[in-house]
Amino acid sequence: MKFDRRLLINFDWMLLLLLLGLCVIGILNIYSAGYSLSDFKQETLYVKQAQWIMIGLVLMGITVCIDYHLICRYAYIIYAFSVLLLLLVALYGYTTHGSQRWIMIQGFSFQPSELVKLTTIIALAKYFDEHRIQKSYNLKELLIPFFIVFIPFSFILKQPDLGTALVLLIIFTSITFFVGVQWKSLVLAIVSVLIVTPFSWFFLKDYQRERIITFFNPESDPLGSGYHIIQSIIAVGSGGIIGKGYLKGTQTQLKFLPVQQTDFVFSVFAEEWGFMGALIVMVMFLALVLWCLKIALHSRDLLGMLISFGISMLIFWEVFINIGMVLGLLPVVGIPLPFLSYGGSSMIVLMVAMGFLMNISMRRFILHP
Amino acid sequence: MRTRLNEHEPGEFRSRFKIIFAVVSVMLCLLVLRMWHLQVIRGDELRQRSENNSVRLRKIKPLRGLVLDTGGHVLVDNQPSFDVIFVPNRTKKIHDVAYKLKDLYEARSIPFSLDIPDPGKKRWFSPVKLEKNISMKKLAVVETHATDLPGVAVEVVPTRLYLHGAAMAHIIGYTGEISREELKKDVADKANVGDIVGKDGLEKFLDQYIKGKCGAEQVEVNVLGKEIKVIGKIDPVPGYNVVLTVDVHLQKIAWDAMKDKAGAVVVMDPRDGSILALVSSPSFNPNLFNGGISSEDWEKLSSDPSHPMENRAIAGQYPPGSTYKLIVAAAALEEGLITPETAFTCHGSFDLGNRTYRCWNKHGHGRISLHRAIVESCDVYFYNLGKLLGVDKIAYYAHQFGLGKRTGIDLSREKPGFVPTKTWKQTRFKEPWQMGETISISIGQGFNLVTPLQLVNVYATLANGGTLYRPRLVKRIESMDGQIIKTFEPEQVGTLSLSRKNIEILQHALWGVVNEPGGTGHALSRKEADVCGKTGTSQVIGLPDDESARRRIKISAKYRDHALFTCYAPYKNPEIAIAVIVEHSGSGGAVAAPIARKIIDAYFEYKRSVHNKQQETVTVKKAEDHARR
Numbered sequence: 001m002k003f004d005r006r007l008l009i010n011f012d013w014m015l016l017l018l019l020l021g022l023c024v025i026g027i028l029n030i031y032s033a034g035y036s037l038s039d040f041k042q043e044t045l046y047v048k049q050a051q052w053i054m055i056g057l058v059l060m061g062i063t064v065c066i067d068y069h070l071i072c073r074y075a076y077i078i079y080a081f082s083v084l085l086l087l088l089v090a091l092y093g094y095t096t097h098g099s100q101r102w103i104m105i106q107g108f109s110f111q112p113s114e115l116v117k118l119t120t121i122i123a124l125a126k127y128f129d130e131h132r133i134q135k136s137y138n139l140k141e142l143l144i145p146f147f148i149v150f151i152p153f154s155f156i157l158k159q160p161d162l163g164t165a166l167v168l169l170i171i172f173t174s175i176t177f178f179v180g181v182q183w184k185s186l187v188l189a190i191v192s193v194l195i196v197t198p199f200s201w202f203f204l205k206d207y208q209r210e211r212i213i214t215f216f217n218p219e220s221d222p223l224g225s226g227y228h229i230i231q232s233i234i235a236v237g238s239g240g241i242i243g244k245g246y247l248k249g250t251q252t253q254l255k256f257l258p259v260q261q262t263d264f265v266f267s268v269f270a271e272e273w274g275f276m277g278a279l280i281v282m283v284m285f286l287a288l289v290l291w292c293l294k295i296a297l298h299s300r301d302l303l304g305m306l307i308s309f310g311i312s313m314l315i316f317w318e319v320f321i322n323i324g325m326v327l328g329l330l331p332v333v334g335i336p337l338p339f340l341s342y343g344g345s346s347m348i349v350l351m352v353a354m355g356f357l358m359n360i361s362m363r364r365f366i367l368h369p
Numbered sequence: 370m371r372t373r374l375n376e377h378e379p380g381e382f383r384s385r386f387k388i389i390f391a392v393v394s395v396m397l398c399l400l401v402l403r404m405w406h407l408q409v410i411r412g413d414e415l416r417q418r419s420e421n422n423s424v425r426l427r428k429i430k431p432l433r434g435l436v437l438d439t440g441g442h443v444l445v446d447n448q449p450s451f452d453v454i455f456v457p458n459r460t461k462k463i464h465d466v467a468y469k470l471k472d473l474y475e476a477r478s479i480p481f482s483l484d485i486p487d488p489g490k491k492r493w494f495s496p497v498k499l500e501k502n503i504s505m506k507k508l509a510v511v512e513t514h515a516t517d518l519p520g521v522a523v524e525v526v527p528t529r530l531y532l533h534g535a536a537m538a539h540i541i542g543y544t545g546e547i548s549r550e551e552l553k554k555d556v557a558d559k560a561n562v563g564d565i566v567g568k569d570g571l572e573k574f575l576d577q578y579i580k581g582k583c584g585a586e587q588v589e590v591n592v593l594g595k596e597i598k599v600i601g602k603i604d605p606v607p608g609y610n611v612v613l614t615v616d617v618h619l620q621k622i623a624w625d626a627m628k629d630k631a632g633a634v635v636v637m638d639p640r641d642g643s644i645l646a647l648v649s650s651p652s653f654n655p656n657l658f659n660g661g662i663s664s665e666d667w668e669k670l671s672s673d674p675s676h677p678m679e680n681r682a683i684a685g686q687y688p689p690g691s692t693y694k695l696i697v698a699a700a701a702l703e704e705g706l707i708t709p710e711t712a713f714t715c716h717g718s719f720d721l722g723n724r725t726y727r728c729w730n731k732h733g734h735g736r737i738s739l740h741r742a743i744v745e746s747c748d749v750y751f752y753n754l755g756k757l758l759g760v761d762k763i764a765y766y767a768h769q770f771g772l773g774k775r776t777g778i779d780l781s782r783e784k785p786g787f788v789p790t791k792t793w794k795q796t797r798f799k800e801p802w803q804m805g806e807t808i809s810i811s812i813g814q815g816f817n818l819v820t821p822l823q824l825v826n827v828y829a830t831l832a833n834g835g836t837l838y839r840p841r842l843v844k845r846i847e848s849m850d851g852q853i854i855k856t857f858e859p860e861q862v863g864t865l866s867l868s869r870k871n872i873e874i875l876q877h878a879l880w881g882v883v884n885e886p887g888g889t890g891h892a893l894s895r896k897e898a899d900v901c902g903k904t905g906t907s908q909v910i911g912l913p914d915d916e917s918a919r920r921r922i923k924i925s926a927k928y929r930d931h932a933l934f935t936c937y938a939p940y941k942n943p944e945i946a947i948a949v950i951v952e953h954s955g956s957g958g959a960v961a962a963p964i965a966r967k968i969i970d971a972y973f974e975y976k977r978s979v980h981n982k983q984q985e986t987v988t989v990k991k992a993e994d995h996a997r998r
Contacts, residue, residue: 178385227587237407237415251419275408279401286397290390297386305382316393320400327403 010362012295018288019354022339023053025269025281030342032247033260033268045261045342052344056351063355067363071356072126072303079123079148085112086155093159101159111345113164116152118353120168121175121310123148128179129303136180139188145176160205163333167317174313175306228264233328236270236278243274261342263334266326281340282323289316295361304360311353427588430565431581432527433572434608436541438617439645439844443532445541450502450528450660453511455520463497466518470499473510473517501660502528528565528659529572533617535652536624539680540615540780540842542570543658568658570680571611571842574779578846578854581608609854612844614643622971623648626964631675632931632951633682633821635840636968639829639937639946641859642838644778646968647822649681683776683783686818687950690905690933690957691746691889693767693813695831695875698743700766701754702871709874712738715749719808726752726808729906743878744888746904748812755811760802763810764790769865770827771837772819777862778840786823789816814908825948828935831879832901832943835865835872879903880940892962893936893969900969901943902936904957929953934961938969945972 031046063071071078085103089112093100102109127145149172156165181189201209235251244250249271252260260268270278292312299305315338322337324330336346407415436445453470455463474480499521500507511523529544531537547564560566566580567573584605623634627650636646651673657666670678679685701707717733719726728734728748734741742750755763767773773788789810791802809815819827822840830837839860846854865872879901883890889904908930934957937946947968949961 178389233407234415234419236404237411238419239408240412240416241409270404270408275404275412278404278408282397282401282404286394289393289397293386293389293393297383316396320396323400324403327400327407329400329403 004366006365007362010365012358012361015288015291015295015354015358015361018284018291019339019351022281022284022288025284026265026340027053028246029265029269029272029340030261032249032272033252033265033342035247048344049342049347052347053351055344056348059348060351060355060358063352064358064362066359068304068307068356068359072122072307075119075122075126079119082112082116082119083152083155085110086116086152088112090155090158101161108344111343113152113156113159113161114343114345114349116156117164117168117171117314118311118349118356120149120152121171121314122307122356124172124175125303125306125310128175128306129301132302133180136182137176137185138182139185142176142181142185145172161334162204163321163335166333167314167321167335170317171310171313174317175310178309179306228332229328232264232267232326235267236327239271239274239278241275243270243272243277246272248272262336263322263332263341264326265341266323266337269340270326285315285319285338289319292357295357295364298364299360300364300366304363308357308360311357314353315350427586428561428563429584429586429602429605430526431583431605432607433529433544433565433581434579434846435610436571436579437610437612438615438620439613439643440616440618441612442617444537444613444615444617446530446532447527448530449525451508452501452524452526452660453499453503453507454522454524455497455499456522463520466520467499469518470511470521473514474507477506477510479504479507479510526660529656530659531655533621534654534656536621536648537615537617538570538652538655539649539682540570540613540620540647541655542572542574542780543568543655544572545658546661569782570780571613573781575611575843575846579608579611582606607849610847610849612847613842614638614645614844615647615842616645618975619968619972620646620648622646623964623968624650624652626967627951630951630954631681632949632954633680633685634947634949634964634968635682635821635825636972637825637829637840637946639832639943642826642829642840643844643859644840644842645945645972647682647842649679649683649685651675651677653677680780680782681950681952682821683778683780684820685950686784686786686820687931687933688815688907689813689817689819689824690907690931691748691813692824692827692903692905692933692935692957693817693819694743694746694751694811695827695879695903696767696770696772697751697754697758697763697811698739698878699770699831699865699867699871699875700758700762702739702874703766703867704758704762706757707739707754709739712736713742713750713753715747717749719749719752721752721756721805721808724805726805739874740878740881741887743875743903744881744885746882746889751811752808755807756804758807758811760807760810761790763807764788767817769837769863770830771863772817772823772827776820776822776826776840778822779842779857783822784820786820787816787818813905821948821950824933824935824950825946828879828903828937828948829943829946830865831872831875832937832946834869835867836861837863837865876901876940879936883936889958890934890936890962892958893966895966895970899940900936900938901940902934902962902965904962905933905935906956907931907933930955932957932960934958934965936962936965936969938973945969 027046027049030049034045089100089103093103101111101113103112104110124145127148131141133141149168153165153168156168231251235249238244238251239249249268251271252268266278266281269281273280289312292308292315296305296308296312299308318335318338321330321333321335322341325332325335336343338350339347432447435443435447438444455466503511503523508523511518511521515521531541531543544565545568547560547566551566552560561583564580564583567576572579582605584603586599586603587601588599619636623636623646627634627648630650632650634646634648635644637644653670657663657670662670702709714736715728715730715734717728717731719728726748729746734745734747734749737745737747737750739750741747764773767788772786775783775785777783789806794800794802794806794816806815810817826837826840839862841857841859843857845856848854867875880899882888882904883893883900883902888894890900890902893900893902930953932951932954933949935946935948937943945968947965949964951960951964954960
């Protein structure tokens, strides 16, 4: 393949800058979250996070280089592979904190449910690209895309990982709305969901029910997730306008906060940097999501548009749900905050997703034969 | 142009994008509004709350499971330890408090054994353990001066109590705080700093069953860091109890017999490979490790030249000496090279090339056949067998008896021993095998090495008629209320390819060693139980030919021979097999056999007393039944 100079000219520096900025904030913040713990395991998390970012950047670079049309030729195979990994998790994965989410590969633990988010988006994009309809889709035509999502969804729900499963469902809904649904079908779907929902209560695990109950009444469980919400709200609020200062958040350093390197990482940041700091991060996230949507808008074909739209929605919903949870607006469901939460699988998958966006962005003027 | 957008689509998508841009912006602004609400409007109020935040989550350590012997006697229990901890708060610095505590102690002339932390250290946030396992006197001081010692609290944590101390230390092992390395290996992310884990022995091997699960407690503390009340609590789950195959009665007898010697004793039930006793001497007091061993004690233990921390029963590798003759005899019989009647003449020495190999009896045994050769342990007879067999044939049978590899007992750090072969020597030394080396091997000297555990397994295998078992220490794992969690069944790991007839010939010869006149193990001859056995003496160094030089060297304890004895009883249907090794102490018959005898006596005496008791209860029951009628 001949190298096209336009690729380099059109490279999306803005996107790279935004995500690197968020990563740097993430590392500094994880360092602070683990600062007071004499536990060396936590102390070195920021080093590990930096390593994950490095690995992610390399994979991102590789993703950028290969034309996304070529990658998408194998979209279903990649999708099937990631679902297979989920199956392996169900069979051989190991369990922490009561859910079976990880598999070990060569001494590294990996969370295939993170990968599935991306592969499902790509598979959906390919499907809708190949099955175009003049106006909008009806329920029958949405059956196959629904199953593309439902298979990994049920695996993840079984682990159990309610948060990730929900994100998958929300992404599906977002993309479906985007490609267009007939009004009649939409009403039918909503009605059937409303009928099914009460029954699904019986399929939830005890701890999931507890979380939903405590969301509506945090004081009912001061030791469990209610404690998390209360402490998180105190942490965020006590940051005030300018924050308590880096490494000086008492909620964080005295370990009142739960899982402060992962799901509640934003409350660490909000406590130490205050409203000003949190606002900057929010603006960065808003800019990132809007920029990703802009890439979707300007992509030169439907496939690129759908992929970039799906990834934009992935980031948007994860940010919204995570921060909503930290601020006590949404129940505690355990979703990582993109680029800021500690976690290798999530970081690497996000980086590859960003690679896809850059890929689509810099090929927007090149006609595909 | 399949991939291009439809003609009408761009406009439609553009309008959808407008909606999405708006929705995304509005929703994220909603979050910002909430932040404004929390941080700006409620900021002062929540900062107050964070400063008065007095609710802490505290871990509660679980009780480790008990360890019981085969009869249900408790071997390892738990006991409370009172630790002084410092919970950091915002105003007080740890070194101020530590000095205050020191003053309080000194005023009452109680020794203060704590390194006061460096005030320059930045990490003043995490709780620090000031002193472990304090005495009642100190406890009284700390509790009565609670108000003078802000942040100081007394924590009650369970620690281990090893009821039999050194006698069982090598089986049970000890516990300690999890180390950095162990934390790194914990891929499942289940362990935490400060967790108590098994460090050696069964404590380590069975850690996953014994350790239990941490609980947590939400406590409200006042400004001084004192607890006011418990708000919520999740109880810790105690670990499972472990029932061993070990019989504490036999273990104590074996330990008492070995206490002031160096060596090991292993007692096994040949019917299923259960270990009844396992002693390694010298030993150590595992209670020293409770709540962390002091560096002074550790220094003493680790630098002791007699290596008390080494489990000689599984990790001590010794030349098997004459106890190896059983394997050579088995090989020669089964290969058809000799019959029980085949005889050789012993003049007290054996010549091969220009070297002379001596028999222990320099006057010679005369013309001797297999049975008497084993009974009297004639070396020359076995030199002849070795020459007929060659090293690889011997190795083949040694492997069948489980030598040269780990037995797989439920303990870590077991050593495999060693069985030499021609190919091994070629690859290791790039030299061909010498016939002379086979001659040494055939009486258990030279390259071959066995552990006491392997040795007892060899004789147990012969005793039960040819089944090699994996030695097992653990019978089952039970929950607190006696429900069985897991049972460890006997495991057969191999069978001898010896014919029934040959096994019986060998068993009879071992009976002769103890029960026939002139047998080397005559010390064990007793009426109640027919004991079969074999003595052994393993040379530590090659001895010079000159008789007076030999005597001179033997005086020095370091070069004295190891005494070995291994036996089983009764002759028919054996129930107990024993191996005894006493380091640098002389001949097996004189030193090791009496130790085995003590154990056998105790075993049969105990069995008889249990039997009598049962008889009594049966008679009493019968009498009661009779009376009722």
